Amino acid sequence: MDTDRTVNTFIDFYRDRGHRQLTGDTLIPPPGDPVLFTTSGMHPLTPYLEGRPHPGGTRLVNLQRCLRTTDLDEVGDGTHLTVFEMLGSWSLGDYDGPQSLRWGYELLRDGFGIHPDRLHTTVFGGDGQVGPDTESLRTWGDLGVPVELTTEDNWWSNGPTGPCGPDSEIFVWTGEGPPPQQSTPTTDPRWVEVWNHVTMRYHRHPDGSLVPLDRPSVDTGMGLERLVTLLQGKRSVYECDVFEPWMRTVPDLWDDLDEPSLRLVCDHLRSGIVVVGDGVLPSNSGRGYVLRRLLRRVLTVLWRDDPSRTLSDLPDELLEHTRQHFRQQGQQGGVGSVRSVRSVLLDEEQRFTGLLERGRTVLSRQGFSGRVGTGPLTGDEYDYLHGTHGLPRELVDTLLREGS
Ligand code: ATP
Ligand code: MG
Ligand code: MG
Ligand code: MG
Secondary structure: OOHHHHHHHHHHHHHOOOOEEOOOOOOOOOOOOOOOOOOOOOHHHHHHHOOOOOOOOOEEEEEEEEEOHHHOOOEOEOOOOOEEEEEEEEEOOOOOHHHHHHHHHHHHHHHOOOOHHHEEEEEEOOOOOOOOOHHHHHHHHHHOOOEEEEOOOOEEEOOOOEEEEEEEEEEEEOOOOOOOOOOOOOOOOOEEEEEEEEEEEEEEOOOOOEEEEEEEEEEEEEEHHHHHHHHOOOOOHHHOHHHHHHHHHHHHHOOOOOHHHHHHHHHHHHHHHHHHHOOOOOOOOHHHHHHHHHHHHHHHHHHHHOOOOOHHHOOHHHHHHHHHHOOOOOOHHHOOOHHHHHHHHHHHHHHHHHHHHHHHHHHHHOOOHHHOOOOOOOHHHHHHHHHHHOOOHHHHHHHHHHOO
């Protein structure tokens, strides 16, 4: 099943059950939101999960692009991307958690053809403050799907205060043959999490207390690239159709990249293109700094083996494919055109080239070049190079490594 059909199957399933489809937002949360980027499908819906009436009604479905800076260390494995898409469904004070789980099960089995023997779930087992999620436990029992109880992994909140509650995660078996009897999601990484169903039952106040919400809501989120990867029988997101143009062109463009570098370059470049398409420019703070770090990491990896590599060689096809995939063509302001995205990438490349040249000169003049291979500099030395010469620590480390 390709990506488009996967999306349509999900949306149609929920529309048939009375859900209104929302247009996904950009990666930029509304003004006043303390978070830099949209991190989940529910993120833009927070006020409605706390009881504000939504103009679309009480049953909603959508596809939302997300960016998690917290996942950067995991990027490069088979399942975590920097920018990814989340399929989501919501009951705003409408149907309950068990209904959401039953529909989820039905869609995975009948809509996506996943054999129930390949499913495992986790459920909140309770902590000092809240008892176990018996509703979900009973529902999975009725459906005959194995459950593992956890404490830390199955409590959902979007921050220290606000709506929160127990969640139930659904995992799909990705190993060869049937899953062994004793194998569970927390003990065996061949179980891959695809979908999370959260029952928002509480509001957490700044003093830590939990107050039950008058009308609990249900929020679900499923990673599109992960689901598609499973449905296509692939081992990593980089092998599914979403990355086909990348995997076809990048290894020829910049040959001899090892697998981790290839993955990083594809993930970060694709993420950078989307972020620029949503109107962000590289800068030294906030969103712009996240973007700058993504692009500079790509360049650092590319130049490690061959300093003549340049983003000018990036085929238009990849920029266009990314824009289309994230539905950025018709976005207002024209910021997302292939030409303008390309020029932002190239400007940043030039700026980084200039900074590196200046950095090399400074390091050699100030006598730091001899420090290659002797470990990191002291805090004072980094402060001096940053404060007086504008060289951030990451860049200094890159230059010192380069000289080794
Ligand atoms: P994991 O435990 O694998 O890190 P999570 O529990 O942090 O996932 P959720 O917050 O529950 O993820 O998000 C809902 C779904 O979004 C996940 O079940 C997964 O399918 C998908 N997802 C989460 N993070 C990523 C990511 N970095 N890249 C791709 N898909 C993701
Ligand atoms: Mg995670
Ligand atoms: Mg998880
Ligand atoms: Mg989860």
